[in-house]
Amino acid sequence: MPLASSSYSYPLLDAFWTIFIIFLWVIWIWTLVWVFIDIFRSQDLSGWAKALWFLFVLFIPLIGVVVYLIARGGSMNERAAQQAQQQDQEFRSYVQQAAADSPANTADQLAKLADLRDRGVISAQEFEHEKAKVLAA
Numbered sequence: 001m002p003l004a005s006s007s008y009s010y011p012l013l014d015a016f017w018t019i020f021i022i023f024l025w026v027i028w029i030w031t032l033v034w035v036f037i038d039i040f041r042s043q044d045l046s047g048w049a050k051a052l053w054f055l056f057v058l059f060i061p062l063i064g065v066v067v068y069l070i071a072r073g074g075s076m077n078e079r080a081a082q083q084a085q086q087q088d089q090e091f092r093s094y095v096q097q098a099a100a101d102s103p104a105n106t107a108d109q110l111a112k113l114a115d116l117r118d119r120g121v122i123s124a125q126e127f128e129h130e131k132a133k134v135l136a137a
Contacts, residue, residue, distance in 0.1 A: 032061060035068050038076045041083060109134045 039045070039053045057064035069076075099105065110131060117127040 031065060032057070034076075035065055038072070038079060039068075041079050042072070043079075106134055 035057055036054065039050055039057070042050070045053070053064075053068060057068060113122070113127055113130050113134070116122045117124060122130070
């Protein structure tokens with residue numbers, strides 16, 4: 001009967017060990033992906049240098065990642081922050097442009113033009129011309 005019993009004396013410890021190993025694999029894959037992203041994000045590397053780093057990390061992963069982190073790891077955060085800042089700036093300019101083209105802004109411009117016309121600052125012809133430009137945009 002001893003052969004039919006489980007070979008594990010502490011099955012809960014084995015479950016924790018398995019979870020720990022899976023956790024390490026996830027961290028390793030995440031690190032590899034992060035290094036690959038950083039290789040291709042780098043603006044200071046030429047195409048050949050990117051290809052060589054990529055092949056080095058791909059074919060000799062453990063040594064490649066360690067060497068990459070030693071050689072270029074200090075500036076990885078700077079490149080990520082720079083890209084995040086660029087994306088934020090592009091988003092802000094898009095929002096400002098979208099807000100400028102909004103119907104509320106068009107209505108405000110038309111109200112200002114009508115006010116100028118009513119006060120006699122611009123003629124009716126100038127009002128119609130500017131109104132056409134506002135509505136066309």
